[in-house]
Amino acid sequence: MTQLKTGQPARHPAPRVKAKRLAYLIFERPDLDEAQRFLEDFGLKAAAQTSDTLYMRGTDSTPFCYCVKLGKKARFLGFGLEVDSREDLELLRTLAGASCITTAPFPGGGEVVSLSDPSGFRVDAIHGQQQVSPLAHRAELPLNFDEQRRRINDTQRPPVAAPEVLRLGHVVLEVADFQATCAWYTELFGFIPSDVQLLPDGSPAVVFMRLDLGASPADHHTLAIAQGFFPTYSHSAFELVDADAVGMGQRVLRERGWKHAWGIGRHILGSQIFDYWQDPWGAKHEHYCDGDLFTSDVPMGVHPVSREAMAQWGQTMPASFTRPKLTIAALSGLVKSLRRSPDLTLKKLMTLAKLFG
Numbered sequence: 001m002t003q004l005k006t007g008q009p010a011r012h013p014a015p016r017v018k019a020k021r022l023a024y025l026i027f028e029r030p031d032l033d034e035a036q037r038f039l040e041d042f043g044l045k046a047a048a049q050t051s052d053t054l055y056m057r058g059t060d061s062t063p064f065c066y067c068v069k070l071g072k073k074a075r076f077l078g079f080g081l082e083v084d085s086r087e088d089l090e091l092l093r094t095l096a097g098a099s100c101i102t103t104a105p106f107p108g109g110g111e112v113v114s115l116s117d118p119s120g121f122r123v124d125a126i127h128g129q130q131q132v133s134p135l136a137h138r139a140e141l142p143l144n145f146d147e148q149r150r151r152i153n154d155t156q157r158p159p160v161a162a163p164e165v166l167r168l169g170h171v172v173l174e175v176a177d178f179q180a181t182c183a184w185y186t187e188l189f190g191f192i193p194s195d196v197q198l199l200p201d202g203s204p205a206v207v208f209m210r211l212d213l214g215a216s217p218a219d220h221h222t223l224a225i226a227q228g229f230f231p232t233y234s235h236s237a238f239e240l241v242d243a244d245a246v247g248m249g250q251r252v253l254r255e256r257g258w259k260h261a262w263g264i265g266r267h268i269l270g271s272q273i274f275d276y277w278q279d280p281w282g283a284k285h286e287h288y289c290d291g292d293l294f295t296s297d298v299p300m301g302v303h304p305v306s307r308e309a310m311a312q313w314g315q316t317m318p319a320s321f322t323r324p325k326l327t328i329a330a331l332s333g334l335v336k337s338l339r340r341s342p343d344l345t346l347k348k349l350m351t352l353a354k355l356f357g
Contacts, residue, residue, distance in 0.1 A: 005202030078122025174228025265314020
């Protein structure tokens, strides 16, 4: 029987606040024009730009969901979580290392408190961001089924164009300090573990966590955390209107010369139809549609982890999808993690390398 043998993941009985939404991602890139070229082919729209910062959006009513700052290095800086009230910001600003409440320097404004999670990722808690008018997008295509014939005397001709991203869906992080990082998000922001995948020793390899929206359905995961060798961005995911949009996205991105990472397939945990692409700096970005939605009362699922457990159908996850780049900085980070992280041992490292390397 598959059984969790560690303290985390587990929902916290009384979280400090409850996050409402994944608001945005923040990256640093050495070339804003190249970043914009990829993101527009991927399906995001330019929302605003200054001399050193680019903001991109989907078709929903959020003013932006993707921020690119001009910098010497290509790196992921962190992300924003929307909270319910200024009182929530007051609760968070008292934490050790938290910033004061400041006016958010982003499109849509609002107020923000910046934190750092136990793995060093920047997490902004934002409240009061003004929404904008949504953009028009293609409606879902009418599909014919055995007992439901919705399309008569008509054809199926989705436009040959970059797919329209509806919204930012989730972000996935790899961390060395799995237990502390997972506990931080459940205690401070009320994340609920939806499913956890275990290594053979009963320790967690991946946890998929959703927002606690009570009886309102939430995405199966808004944040996922994987046991890694050192803290790093894994990927982010963006929702499209239907499977034809995912397929058209693959055609357009392939024709425009971008690098494919994995897909098309359907995940097991979360059920999304997915397709992964890499930006010019190798960061993975996922198109998806048809994900699971859970209310807060659904208990956590526990499953063994394997490469085959990542998809119901489609290509088996390639080794290149999870294999880290063995740079000097990466090797240095690995050695540091092995020396100090209570969650990472040489035996676990070898198990992870065997499963995903």
